[in-house]
Amino acid sequence: MKKHLLALALVVLAMASAVAQRAITGKVTDQNGEVLIGASILAKxxxxxxxxxxxxxxxxxxxxxxxxxxxxxxxxxxxxxELGTSNVIDVSLDEALEELSEVVVTGLGIKKEKKALGYAVTTLGSAQIELKPEADIGRILRGKVPGVDINATSGLAGSGTNIVIRGYKxxxxxxxxxxxxxxxxxxxxTNSDRGFDTGGATASSRFLDLDPNNIAEVSVLKGLSATVLYGEAGRNGVILVTTKTGGGAPKNKKMEITLDQSFHFNEIASNPEFQNAYGNGFQNLASAAFSNWGAPFDPIYYGRNGLRDDGTIAHPYDRASAIPGFSxxxxxxxxxxxxxRYPYIAYEAPTGFFKRGQSKLTSLNVASNLGKGTSLSxxxxxxxxxxxxxxxxxxxHNFSLGLNTKLANGLTLRSTFNFITSDRNSPPSGISFNSGPTGSSLFSELFYTPRSIDVLNLPFEDPINKASVYYRGDNGIQNPFWTLKNSxxxxxxxxxxxxxxxxxxxxDWLRIGYRLGLDTYGQTQRYAINKNGRQIPDGLLTTSNRLNYITDQLLSVxxxxxxxxxxxxxxxxxxxxxRDTRQSTFTTSTQQFVLGLxxxxxxxxxxxxxxxSEENQLxxxxxxxxxxxxxxxxNMQARNDWTSTLEKKPLGCVSICEFVLHRFRSAAWYHQRRRCQLPETAFGLRYLGWLSQPIQYPQHFVN
Known part of the structure; x- marks a missing residue:
């Protein structure tokens, strides 16, 4: 049992990266020996x-x-x-005060000198983002931003990514x-909520829809001081993305055309370290059945412990009994x-189940200055x-278009339009049994196979009924190759x-602006498994259709x-x-008539x-x-929100205030947060005290 639990625990490692790895450790300090918390260490x-x-x-x-x-x-x-022979690398960093004078993008896209800020902002340029072997911007940022924890939910193409800034809130x-x-x-x-389960295949995160090769700059705002202007929506931090089409064409060039092509390979990083001492069986007796452990593979056990003199057992598929569910x-x-007879040996690890993956990316960017303050990209x-x-x-596929122009008498127009289509396919890939509605998982079914079973060369389906067959014919474990074919x-x-x-x-010092933003997408998700499997013998088909529609307007002076x-x-x-509007329809069907349809x-x-659901917020x-x-x-910032998801009395709003006084030094600035009061929520509670994080609106009041 211990070896099986160990095998399951190691599955996560099998999806972490694409190559063998070396572990290094150390400490990062400044020139005075003080530790630096949140310093970034990246394998170049x-x-x-x-x-x-x-x-x-x-x-x-x-x-x-x-x-x-x-x-x-x-x-x-x-x-x-440069890495040497030692795996312990301590690093001392020198201050660079000149870097603090750079201009960075802050809340609402306001540009300020970094030295004028009382909070942390990390900015990355396009050179640190382009042509990377990852499909989404979340994974590209991994290891590049201090204080940001980024983890992939799996190593599969199109799977989700979790981003946490300065810890869980x-x-x-x-x-x-x-x-x-x-x-x-x-x-x-990540749209896997509201009762729709992805069957063990991790859902993708919707920032997968961004095109990393069309990103000019990314700024990460950390903490309440940096995100006050976004209100409750920015409680977990804010990642500002400026696209190349949104930023306009280079001012010193009439036209610029960039064509990039990249090609990457990926492989499974490692398999669990299987033991090769014991095979399948029951309490030290070799058998095609399974209960706990069988006889050792040592030839001295030939002729006893369930083994014949030639070290064989009955073939796992040599049975007079009926296949479960059929005559x-x-x-x-x-x-x-x-x-x-079936040789009782330690067979090759099931690495042949996996293949070498590949990723091909083609991108084309065109930017042109048309004259008279007009640019098109x-x-x-x-x-x-x-x-x-x-x-x-x-x-x-990602399509983007941007237009910047000066209309007349100080009036300017900036606009961007983006259209994305994506199609993702994945088999059930949870790391354990009972993943999703079918309980099937390629990794658990594959790595749970005993060492004395040659899973790569055994038939996976009944040639008559097309049902899943496996060494554990009566125990409900599905053959991973049948799962791959039928779900x-x-x-x-x-x-x-x-x-x-x-x-x-x-x-020359006063400006009025209006911004209209639209974000809408339709998502169709389909999970299917044919009948005659072991977890759901009658088959299952679940479909989900979602439409999200968001409009965001800002009038500012x-x-x-x-x-x-x-x-x-x-x-x-x-x-x-x-205004945030969501519509969803779900259909689940069971008991399939014809196999394969x-x-x-x-x-x-x-x-x-x-x-x-519809949520409105002012x-x-x-x-x-x-x-x-x-x-x-x-620096002083404040925001007050009135939302349809809070009771109207006493106030129906959430207030967030921030007051920062600091002087520009290499380090040493201090905050003083003004005490604010929040209205009573639907639970009759009042939030008092020093406000460090805004609350989340209760979703059961979405109307």
């Missing part, structure tokens, strides 16, 4: 990375062939270190940060195995990603999102003015209106359900900054 040329813990220590698995690690921390010079709710693309909140959730006997279905990319597991693939999870997404920005310069030679002020006041009309029983927000000689800064 790979996606393998980590951050230091509260003691400044780290542990990193470096893929084979990688000889350099990159260590970075905000406000310090980045170091590249909710036990039952989401901990994913808010994505904002070209100024508009972007729906990045056909094993000997009738497989007459070729009747009376055949367009981008297209195609990704074909085949995983290392058979029948796992992702096809994705599938398919997800098709069609998505459009875009933004229109109008701006008017009233004076911004100012930026020097008050003499010593003081300067800047700020923004605005109103934000957001997976349509709802081919099933006897049907269960239909649907849901619709927000009032303001930010103000006062600077004295570019040395002393006073």
């Amino acid at each position: 040329g790979s996606t393998s990375g980590t951050v230091t813990d509260v003691d400044g220590t780290y542990s990193l698995s470096v893929p084979a062939g990688i000889s350099t690690v990159v260590v970075s921390y905000t406000g310090f010079k980045t170091r590249e270190l 909710s036990i039952s709710g989401t901990n994913q940060p808010l994505f904002v693309v070209d100024g508009v909140p972007f729906n990045s959730e 056909t006997t094993w000997n009738e279905a497989f007459p070729e195995f009747k009376g055949v 367009a981008a297209y990319s195609y990704l074909a990603d085949e995983g290392f597991v058979p029948n796992n693939n992702l096809d994705k 599938n999870d398919n997800e098709v997404v069609r998505r459009f999102f875009g933004t229109i920005n109008l701006g008017y310069d009233i004076t 911004s100012f930026n003015k020097d008050l003499g030679s010593n003081f300067s002020i800047d700020g923004l006041v605005g109103f934000n209106l957001r 997976l349509t709802h009309q081919n099933f006897i029983n049907h269960n239909n359900s649907s849901s619709r 927000g009032a927000l303001a930010t103000f900054s006062l600077s004295y000689k570019d040395y002393l800064y006073l």
Whole structure:
């Protein structure tokens, strides 16, 4: 039993990366020996990375062939270190004060000098994002941003990614940060909720829809100070994405055309370390049956412990009994195995089940300056990603268009439009039995196979009834090859999102702006399994159709003015209106008529359900900054939200305030958070005290 539990636990390692790895550890400090918490350590040329813990220590698995690690921390010079023979690498970083004067993108797309901020912002350019062997931006950021924990739910193509900024903040709710693309909140959730289960195949995250090769810059905002202007939606942090089509064409070039092609291979990282001492059987007796452990493989046991003198046992398929669920006997279905002896040896590990995957990415970017303040940009990319597991693939097309122009008399227009299609296929791939509604999982079925069973060369289906057959004929374990042939999870997404920005310069220091953003997508998910399997003998078909529609509007007035030679002020006041509409339909069918025909009309029983929700939110927000000689800064931010998911009395709103006073030094700034009160929620509770994180709106009041 212990060996089986160990095999299941190691399955996660089998999907972590594509190559063998070397483990290194160490500590990161500054020049004074003080530990640096959240420093980033990245294996150069790979996606393998980590951050230091509260003691400044780290542990990193470096893929084979990688000889350099990159260590970075905000406000310090980045170091590249060549790996030697030692696996313990301590690093000391020097301060780089000049880096703090760079301009970064903050909340609502406001650009400020980093030294004027009282919070942490990490910015990545396109060179750190493009042409990577990952389909989604979440995995590309892994190991590049201090304080951000990014984990893939599996190694399969198109699977989901979990992003957590500065630790978990909710036990039952989401901990994913808010994505904002070209100024508009972007729906990045994983749609496997509301009763629809993916059958053990992990659902994709919707930031998979972003095209990494069309991203000009990514800024990660951490903590309440950085995300106040986004209200409750930014409680888990905010990731700002500026696309190339949204940023406009390069000002110093009339036209620029970029064509990129990349090709990557991926393989399973490792298999569980199987034992080769004992085979299948019952309490030290060799047998094709299974209960706990069989005889050792040592030849000294030949002629006893259930073994013949030649070290063989009865063939697993040599049985006079009927195949479960059918009148056909094993000997009738497989007459070729009747009376055949089966060598009782440790067979080859089932690595032959997997294949070498490959990923092909083609991207084209065109940007042109048309003159008179007008620029046009367009981008297209195609990704074909085949995983290392058979029948796992992702096809994705991204189309983007951007237009920036000066209309007349200080009026400007910026707009972006994006269309995405994606098609993902995956077999059941949970890491244990009872994954999903069928309880089937390729990995558990495969790695749970005893060493004395040659799973790669045994028939997987009854030639008469096409039923699953396996060495445990009476125990409900499905043959992984039958699962691969007869079950599938398919997800098709069609998505459009875009933004229109109008701006008017009233004076050289005062500007009014209006932004309209739209994000809508339809998602069809289908999980199917034929009848005659072991977990659900009658078959199952589940389909889900979802339509998400989000509109986001912002009306703002911004100012930026020097008050003499010593003081300067800047700020923004605005109103934000957001509407989020969701519609879903679900159909589950059971008891299949004809094997192989997976349509709802081919099933006897049907269960239909649907849901619709609408949430409206109005927000009032303001930010103000006062600077004295570019040395002393006073920053204030506030937002108040009125939402349809809170009771109208007493206030029906959530307030978030932030007050920051700091001076520009290499380190040393302090916060003073203003005490705010939240209204009573539906539970009759009142949130008092120092506000460090906003609450999540109760979803049962969505109307």
